[in-house]
Each structure stands twice: as structure tokens, then as C-alpha cells.
Amino acid sequence: MENEEIYERLNTVFRDVFDDESIVVKPETTSKDIEDWDSLEHINLVVAVEQEFGIKFNMNEVTTMKNVGEMVDIIKSRI
Amino acid sequence: MKKVIKSIIFLLILCIFFYNIINIFWLEKNSISYFYEEPKNSLDIAYIGSSTVFCHFNSVLAYDLYGFTTGILASPAQPFILTKYVMDECEKYQKPKLYIIDIYQLASELNKYYEEVNLRDVTDAMKFSRNRTNAIKAFLEPLDLGENNPNYKSGDNYINYEFSFLLYHNMWKHLSNKNFVGSLDLYKGFLCSEETVQINPQKEYYWKEDLVKLPNVVEFPKENKEFLDDLLNYIHEKNLNVLFVVPPRLYSEGRNITLNQAIKIIKENGFEVINFNTLEDFDVDYSKELFNGSHLNVYGATKYTLYLSKYLKEHYDLPNHKGDEAYASWENEYVRFKNDFKVLTKKDFNKVLNKYSN
Amino acid sequence: MNLTSLVFLLFCIIALGIYFIVPKKFQWFILLISSIIFLFWNNLSVSTVIQALLVLLASYIFGILIDKYRDNTVKSKIFLVIGIAIILGQLICLKYTNLFSITINHILQLLHIDFQLGLSYFNSLVGISYYSLIMISYLVDIYRGACKSQKNIFKCALFMSYFPILTSGPFIRYNDIEKDLYGKHKFNYDSMCRGLVRTIWGVFKVLVISQRLGMFVDTVYGDLATYTGFYTVVAALFFPLQLYTNFSGSIDIIMGISEIIGIHLPENFTAPFFSKTLTEFWRNWHITLGAWLRDYIFYPLLKSNAMQNLTKKTKKIFGKKASKKISLYLSMLIMWTIIGAWHGGAYTFIIGSGLLQFLIMVLEDTLEPLSNKINNKLGIKKDVFSYKLYQIIRTYLLFSFTMIFFRASSVGNAVEIIKNMFVWNPWVLLDNKSIFTAGLDIQDFRVLIISLITLFAVDKLSRSGSVREKLFKQNIIFRWGMLYILIFAIIILGCYGVGYDPAAFIYRQF
Numbered sequence: 001m002e003n004e005e006i007y008e009r010l011n012t013v014f015r016d017v018f019d020d021e022s023i024v025v026k027p028e029t030t031s032k033d034i035e036d037w038d039s040l041e042h043i044n045l046v047v048a049v050e051q052e053f054g055i056k057f058n059m060n061e062v063t064t065m066k067n068v069g070e071m072v073d074i075i076k077s078r079i
Numbered sequence: 080m081k082k083v084i085k086s087i088i089f090l091l092i093l094c095i096f097f098y099n100i101i102n103i104f105w106l107e108k109n110s111i112s113y114f115y116e117e118p119k120n121s122l123d124i125a126y127i128g129s130s131t132v133f134c135h136f137n138s139v140l141a142y143d144l145y146g147f148t149t150g151i152l153a154s155p156a157q158p159f160i161l162t163k164y165v166m167d168e169c170e171k172y173q174k175p176k177l178y179i180i181d182i183y184q185l186a187s188e189l190n191k192y193y194e195e196v197n198l199r200d201v202t203d204a205m206k207f208s209r210n211r212t213n214a215i216k217a218f219l220e221p222l223d224l225g226e227n228n229p230n231y232k233s234g235d236n237y238i239n240y241e242f243s244f245l246l247y248h249n250m251w252k253h254l255s256n257k258n259f260v261g262s263l264d265l266y267k268g269f270l271c272s273e274e275t276v277q278i279n280p281q282k283e284y285y286w287k288e289d290l291v292k293l294p295n296v297v298e299f300p301k302e303n304k305e306f307l308d309d310l311l312n313y314i315h316e317k318n319l320n321v322l323f324v325v326p327p328r329l330y331s332e333g334r335n336i337t338l339n340q341a342i343k344i345i346k347e348n349g350f351e352v353i354n355f356n357t358l359e360d361f362d363v364d365y366s367k368e369l370f371n372g373s374h375l376n377v378y379g380a381t382k383y384t385l386y387l388s389k390y391l392k393e394h395y396d397l398p399n400h401k402g403d404e405a406y407a408s409w410e411n412e413y414v415r416f417k418n419d420f421k422v423l424t425k426k427d428f429n430k431v432l433n434k435y436s437n
Numbered sequence: 438m439n440l441t442s443l444v445f446l447l448f449c450i451i452a453l454g455i456y457f458i459v460p461k462k463f464q465w466f467i468l469l470i471s472s473i474i475f476l477f478w479n480n481l482s483v484s485t486v487i488q489a490l491l492v493l494l495a496s497y498i499f500g501i502l503i504d505k506y507r508d509n510t511v512k513s514k515i516f517l518v519i520g521i522a523i524i525l526g527q528l529i530c531l532k533y534t535n536l537f538s539i540t541i542n543h544i545l546q547l548l549h550i551d552f553q554l555g556l557s558y559f560n561s562l563v564g565i566s567y568y569s570l571i572m573i574s575y576l577v578d579i580y581r582g583a584c585k586s587q588k589n590i591f592k593c594a595l596f597m598s599y600f601p602i603l604t605s606g607p608f609i610r611y612n613d614i615e616k617d618l619y620g621k622h623k624f625n626y627d628s629m630c631r632g633l634v635r636t637i638w639g640v641f642k643v644l645v646i647s648q649r650l651g652m653f654v655d656t657v658y659g660d661l662a663t664y665t666g667f668y669t670v671v672a673a674l675f676f677p678l679q680l681y682t683n684f685s686g687s688i689d690i691i692m693g694i695s696e697i698i699g700i701h702l703p704e705n706f707t708a709p710f711f712s713k714t715l716t717e718f719w720r721n722w723h724i725t726l727g728a729w730l731r732d733y734i735f736y737p738l739l740k741s742n743a744m745q746n747l748t749k750k751t752k753k754i755f756g757k758k759a760s761k762k763i764s765l766y767l768s769m770l771i772m773w774t775i776i777g778a779w780h781g782g783a784y785t786f787i788i789g790s791g792l793l794q795f796l797i798m799v800l801e802d803t804l805e806p807l808s809n810k811i812n813n814k815l816g817i818k819k820d821v822f823s824y825k826l827y828q829i830i831r832t833y834l835l836f837s838f839t840m841i842f843f844r845a846s847s848v849g850n851a852v853e854i855i856k857n858m859f860v861w862n863p864w865v866l867l868d869n870k871s872i873f874t875a876g877l878d879i880q881d882f883r884v885l886i887i888s889l890i891t892l893f894a895v896d897k898l899s900r901s902g903s904v905r906e907k908l909f910k911q912n913i914i915f916r917w918g919m920l921y922i923l924i925f926a927i928i929i930l931g932c933y934g935v936g937y938d939p940a941a942f943i944y945r946q947f
Contacts, residue, residue: 039731040765042736043735043736043739043740044739044761046740047739058582059581059732059736059737059740060578060582060583062740063731064583082626086626092917092921093921096925097928100925100928100929104929238443245934246934248928248929248930248931248934249934251880251929252878252880
């Protein structure tokens with residue numbers, strides 16, 4: 001899958017989880033950039049991404065991923 | 080290298096600050112602290128013991144009468160076990176010609192009368208030295224410092240006594256100008272008290288002559304006997320000149336008996352004991368000369384000092400420093416004493432002196 | 438060993454001295470010896486040695502097994518579960534059996550059954566609450582592939598018992614500390630200076646501020662009959678500060694020592710009392726505990742199939758938003774009950790540092806949209822100083838309230854204290870006399886005020902970067918001056934040594 005498509009689908013997920021239609025994610029995007037993205041929402045986000053792409057993150061990845069770019073790398077390796 | 084030097088300088092300045100600060104944090108100076116301020120070898124006599132010493136013996140009066148200097152190395156309820164160490168400390172700086180030891184405390188049971196303050200009055204006043212460490216250890220060793228002791232406090236351990244700053248840093252709340260500027264050894268250690276209390280000797284205890292004849296019905300407290308033997312050995316070893324004194328006081332029967340035994344042991348060792356309770360030419364006027372049940376007031380002290388200093392002059396080879404510039408502080412303190420006496424009692428001390436001299 | 442005791446000071450000087458003298462490849466071994474001495478100080482017995490060995494062997498052996506069978510999820514999971522069960526089991530047995538007994542006894546009493554379980558008191562090791570969780574995280578991290586197992590049992594033992602951490606944490610992760618812990622460290626003068634400054638600051642917080650606050654709090658809470666109304670209110674407001682300065686001060690000492698050695702530990706406190714909500718507060722208070730619970734309980738719980746299924750089911754009934762909240766709050770409830778219990782095996786801890794925190798945070802979350810609406814309608818601005826100040830004060834008050842339970846000797850005692858606060862006696866604060874009779878006199882209060890202002894200033898500064906770095910930029914006279922002031926403040930004003938006022942001597946009779 002191409003990067004462009006992944007980021008497209010990610011945008012949909014993010015907008016849905018955080019209820020904000022204006023979100024556009026980039027590789028450098030971190031939890032500091034999105035207001036409601038705290039440790040509580042993080043899991044909801046992860047689960048939603050898992051469902052969207054039909055993959056599973058392991059716990060280590062969940063707790064250590066630092067930005068959207070890392071998330072995308074993992075997605076690409078799983079598909 | 081530069082860093083090592085920096086560290087050393089930092090620590091050095093820290094130590095200098097610390098040393099200076101420690102000297103500010105003290106509670107009360109007593110005659111033992113002032114002892115260090117006397118010029119070396121200027122004390123002819125060292126008088127050691129508990130409160131009966133500094134209440135009864137007017138050292139500046141004695142100086143005025145006969146010209147000899149007496150260092151008062153006494154503190155309230157000074158435990159007898161510390162006598163040896165006080166003497167040792169004295170020997171380091173003074174080498175007096177005579178030691179007078181008041182043996183009243185020999186009648187106190189160690190554990191019953193254990194109080195931290197009694198130790199601190201002595202050891203907190205002493206300078207850091209091996210002697211001081213030994214004194215602390217000697218005091219703590221025979222004590223039951225556990226919860227069985229009614230005076231038990233959880234801070235009672237060797238460290239807190241050795242490093243008394245651990246306690247005294249709390250004095251930051253009570254600092255006064257005295258702490259910074261220093262204070263005087265008033266009347267060279269004599270406690271002047273002009274209050275009078277009426278005592279009816281028939282109701283209280285007093286020295287009983289005939290008890291001397293009784294067999295030893297009361298055991299001399301074991302530790303006290305050990306302390307006494309230890310002290311006598313020490314005196315023999317160092318070949319010191321010692322006079323023992325039993326102060327004029329109202330005694331309970333038990334104390335009476337214990338002290339009689341002590342007197343016996345001391346005499347057997349070849350030392351002189353003056354028992355002020357059995358002298359023919361010395362009597363306390365219980366209606367005028369006590370300020371509380373157990374101590375003479377300034378009038379009683381005048382009587383006592385006159386008697387004792389005369390005895391000392393007659394029986395010991397003591398110098399006369401009167402007129403010597405180096406001993407001016409003793410003259411000054413006597414003058415101060417007389418002035419303060421006048422302010423306190425509105426009487427002229429010379430008149431009092433005359434009365435007692437006759 | 439108390440972190441602010443002379444014994445500990447001597448211990449560190451000797452341990453660190455030897456550490457930097459020996460050949461660097463033996464340094465970690467010196468740390469191990471020091472840690473063992475610290476662990477068993479005044480507490481060496483057959484039972485304590487067995488306790489330590491149990492956790493060590495469980496972690497070491499199962500760590501290696503999980504690592505070996507990493508590709509076989511079933512086997513490695515079994516080893517993980519057994520390992521955790523052993524460690525958790527010993528923790529529960531040693532710390533929580535009495536809680537169970539007391540609870541069962543209450544139930545028996547309610548049912549009028551005339552039987553009571555006996556209580557037993559075990560001698561557990563210092564640090565058990567820390568190293569148990571740390572070793573569990575070690576096993577889980579191996580299972581998750583975040584780190585490899587430590588094949589050297591002595592090195593494993595060092596990770597479990599690294600001495601500065603035993604009294605107060607922080608919670609370390611094997612991955613983060615492996616390199617530093619076993620590495621070779623050259624003595625670094627700058628690290629020593631920075632570490633010392635941090636340690637001294639910590640000692641100041643503990644001995645000058647925390648102990649002093651404690652004297653007031655202990656007096657008031659120890660005599661509820663005499664001290665009521667505003668005394669109790671002030672004590673309740675003092676206690677969080679007492680706890681903070683004690684805890685963060687200990688952490689400063691721990692971090693300072695580790696910094697001198699060359700070991701970097703995660704921060705535990707970032708000026709928490711400037712937080713505007715209790716939720717934010719817990720991101721700045723005892724950070725490593727929150728991180729441990731988040732990574733090992735909260736996330737696994739939220740992500741678990743059970744929780745996800747629950748979300749799906751409740752989504753159908755209550756809608757998307759509500760279903761998310763339900764799973765969230767349920768996971769939070771479980772997490773906070775554990776946090777409460779971790780603080781101690783008594784209901785006061787479970788309620789005070791657990792359930793009440795949960796309750797307030799849920800309220801904050803659910804009431805936020807409502808409060809925003811009200812603010813909008815009333816024209817109240819949220820990004821102004823006055824509003825932020827209100828939020829900070831509100832958070833502090835809420836936290837103080839929860840801490841009443843934390844500090845109380847029992848739930849009944851906590852209720853008594855709260856009732857006590859409703860006595861109306863404002864003169865106690867105004868008559869310039871009464872407030873100084875509850876364990877602290879007016880001079881102690883002066884010292885408290887000055888040191889609290891200093892603490893406030895330092896914490897405020899810390900939010901904009903390391904205070905130490907700012908200090909080290911200044912000229913040497915200022916730097917040394919500040920240090921000397923701190924050191925002598927500790928020596929003179931510190932609440933240590935024999936507990937009573939020497940001036941009492943003045944009034945003795947002889």
C-alpha cells in the first residue's frame with residue numbers, strides 16, 4: 001500500500017476518534033499536536049487504527065511509538 | 080587539578096563557617112565552660128562537686144581574704160562518676176595544688192537520679208577530647224537506658240552526647256546577644272542567693288551522730304562504691320593532693336548511712352574528710368541561712384567560706400596573689416559581687432562579713 | 438536506612454568512594470554489594486533472605502525462559518504468568534493478608550458470626566513495593582520483546598535491588614537503565630557538583646520543610662479533642678505539602694546520588710501543585726507509578742478483548758461516546774483501586790489515594806462540557822491568570838481532601854477529622870497566639886513561610902527549564918553563597934536530632 005493511501009485512511013480514523021474534521025496527520029505528528037490525544041484516548045486511537053487496517057499492534061509498540069511516522073512504519077510492515 | 084582545589088576550598092570555607100557557628104549555639108555557660116578561659120596554671124585549688132559547691136563556696140571572697148584562687152568545677156547534680164574526668168580535664172590546663180571534692184552525690188543512686196541534663200552540664204561544657212568521650216561512655220555504661228528507666232528518652236545514646244550540636248542547633252530559636260558577644264563568669268562561679276527559707280530542723284532530717292556507730296545496715300550502692308574506689312585509685316596514681324568534703328545539709332537516713340561508709344573508706348585510704356555536719360565549731364542557723372531545703376544562701380555561704388578558706392590557708396601551702404596584675408579579674412569580681420549584693424539586699428556586705436568573722 | 442540520616446551519608450561516601458576507585462569493570466559489582474548491604478541493613482533474617490531470593494530467582498529464571506521460548510507464545514505466556522504469580526503472590530502475602538483478614542472480620546461481625554481471624558505481621562524488606570512491580574515489568578517487557586533477559590544472575594540482582602531506589606523509587610525500566618547500571622563510569626566533577634546540589638536541595642525539603650510541617654500535622658491529628666475547626670483545616674492543607682516535600686525530597690536525594698554515579702533515572706515530580714485539574718496533577722505527581730500502571734495495567738486492560746467487547750455491547754445501547762466512557766471509567770476504576778492498594782494495605786489508602794482520586798477525575802471528565810457551557814454563557818474566560826489561579830487552588834483543595842483519608846489511621850478516623858473541621862473558630866488564626874500552640878511556634882512558622890516561598894519559586898522556575906542549570910550559569914560567589922545558605926539552613930533549622938527544646942533545661946530545679 002502506498003504512503004498516500006495510508007495517510008488518507010489514517011486521517012479518517014483520527015478525525016473520527018477525536019471528533020475533529022480538520023485533522024491532517026503527518027509523519028512528525030505526536031500526541032502533543034492534537035488536543036485530546038492523551039494516554040486515555042491513545043488506546044481508542046490504536047484500536048481504531050487496528051480495526052481500520054486489520055492489523056494488531058503489540059503492547060510494546062503501543063507504549064513506545066513516538067509519532068505517526070512510527071505508527072505508519074508498523075502498519076506497513078504488517079500489511 | 081583546578082577542580083580538586085576548588086572542592087577543597089569549598090569544604091574548607093564550609094568547615095570554617097561551621098566551626099564558628101557551633102560556638103554560637105549553646106544554652107547556658109556554667110563554671111566548667113568558663114574554666115577554659117582562666118589563664119593556664121592560675122588556679123590554686125579546684126573544687127569539684129555538685130550544687131552544694133557553687134552555692135556554698137564564695138571563691139571571690141576567699142580570694143579577697145587570703146589571695147588564693149579556687150576554680151569551681153561544679154554543676155547541678157553532677158554525677159559522681161564524672162569526678163575523675165573533671166579532674167583529668169583540670170590537670171590538662173591547670174595543675175592545681177589541691178583538689179577539693181564534695182562527695183554528696185555518692186549518696187545518689189545512679190539509675191534513679193539519671194537525667195540527661197546532669198551529664199550534659201559537664202560534657203557539653205568540655206572541649207572535644209578523648210577524656211570527654213571517655214566521660215560520656217563511662218556515664219552511659221552502667222545505666223539501664225531502656226524503657227525501665229523512668230527518665231528514659233529515645234534520644235539517649237552516645238552519638239547525641241558526643242555531638243551535642245545535634246541537640247543545640249535547635250537553639251536557633253533562643254539566641255540572644257549573649258550567644259554572640261559572650262558572657263561573664265559571674266563571681267567566678269559562686270551562686271549568690273539572698274532568699275531565706277525557714278526550716279524546722281526537728282521536722283526534717285539532719286545528720287545523726289549515733290548512726291556512725293551502727294553496723295552497715297544500708298548497703299552503699301554498689302556502683303557508687305566502685306566509682307569511689309576507681310576515683311581513689313586514680314588519685315593515688317596521679318599522686319594528687321585531695322581534700323574531701325561533706326557539705327552541711329539536711330540528710331535522709333539512707334544518705335546519712337551511705338556517706339558514713341564513704342567517709343570510712345576515704346579515711347582508710349589516707350585522705351582527709353571534713354564533715355560539716357559533725358564539726359564542733361560550725362553550725363548552720365536553719366532559720367536564716369538556707370535558701371531552699373538543701374542549700375545555703377549567701378549568708379550561710381559566707382559562714383562556710385570563712386571557715387573553709389581559713390582551714391585551707393592553715394593546712395595547705397597556698398600562694399597569695401593579691402596585688403598581682405595577672406589576677407585582677409578576681410579582685411574585680413569580688414568588687415562586682417559586693418556591689419550586686421548591695422543592690423540585691425540593700426545591705427553592705429562588709430558589715431555581713433564582720434558579723435560572721437566574729 | 439533513612440535517606441537523611443548520618444548513617445546513610447557515611448554509607449554513600451564509602452560506597453561511592455570505592456565505586457570510583459575500583460577498576461571500572463567491577464563497578465557494577467560494587468553497586469550490588471552496596472545494595473545488598475542497604476537492603477538487609479538492620480533487617481537480616483532467614484525470612485527476609487528467602488523473600489529476596491524468591492523474587493530474584495523467579496525473575497531471573499522465568500526471564501530467561503520467556504526469552505528462550507519467545508517464538509512459542511503459549512509457552513512464553515505460561516512462564517510469564519507463573520513468574521508474575523510468584524512475585525505478586527509474595528507481595529500480597531507480605532503486605533495484604535491483614536487487609537483481607539480485617540475485611541473478613543468486618544463481614545463476620547456484620548453477619549453476627551462469632552469468629553475473628555487473627556492478624557499477623559511479617560517483616561518485609563525495604564523496597565518490596567518497588568522491586569516487586571519493577572521485576573514484574575521486567576518479565577512483561579521481555580515477553581513483549583522490549584528487552585532481553587539478563588543472563589548474569591548477579592547483574593539481575595543489581596537491577597532488582599539498586600539501593601537508592603529501594604526507599605522511594607522511581608520505578609525503573611530495564612531497557613532504560615541497562616546501559617548505565619552495568620556500564621563503566623568515570624568520575625565526573627560536573628556530575629558530582631550537580632548531583633550534590635540536587636541531593637542537598639532534597640535534604641533541605643525533607644528536614645527543614647517536611648519534618649516541620651509534620652510536627653504541626655501530627656500534633657493536630659493526634660489530639661482531635663483539643664484541636665478542632667481551623668486547626669484541622671490548616672493541618673489538612675499542610676499535609677499534601679508535607680507529603681510532597683518528603684517524597685520529592687527523597688527523590689531528589691536518590692536522583693542526586695545516581696547522578697554522581699552516572700546513572701540516569703526518570704523524573705517523578707514536575708511541580709505538580711501548579712496543575713489545573715486533578716487529572717493533570719497525576720501526570721506530574723509520582724510520574725513513574727502512573728507510567729507503570731498505564732503501560733502494564735491500563736493499556737492492556739483497555740485493549741483487551743473483554744473490554745473491547747464491552748465497548749461494542751454498550752455502544753449499541755448508549756451510543757459511541759458513552760460506550761467509550763464506560764470502558765474508560767471501568768478501566769480507570771480498576772487502575773485506581775490498584776494504585777490505592779499499592780500505597781498500603783488499608784482502606785484509608787485504597788480510598789484516599791485510589792477511589793477518591795478516581796471519583797474526582799471522573800467528575801472532572803463528565804462535568805467538563807457542562808462547565809464549558811456555563812463559562813461561555815457567563816462570559817468567564819479560561820485562559821486568564823485569575824481563572825488558572827482558581828483552577829490551581831481548586832485542585833489543591835480537592836487533593837487535600839483526599840489526603841485526609843490517606844493520612845488518617847482508619848476510615849472512621851478520617852470521618853472524625855472531617856467532622857472536626859466544622860467547628861467555627863476563626864480566632865485561632867487571628868489572635869496571633871493560638872495557631873502557635875499546635876506543635877510549631879511563631880519562629881517555626883516564619884521558617885516555614887520562607888522555605889515554602891523558596892520551594893514555590895524553585896518549582897515555578899523548574900517549569901521553564903532546569904533550575905540547576907540556571908544556578909550553574911551564575912558567578913561562583915552566588916553559586917557557593919546559595920549552597921552555603923542551603924547547607925546551613927539544613928544544619929541549623931533542620932528538624933533532626935534529639936526531639937525536644939533544649940531551652941527546657943533552663944527551668945529545671947536542682
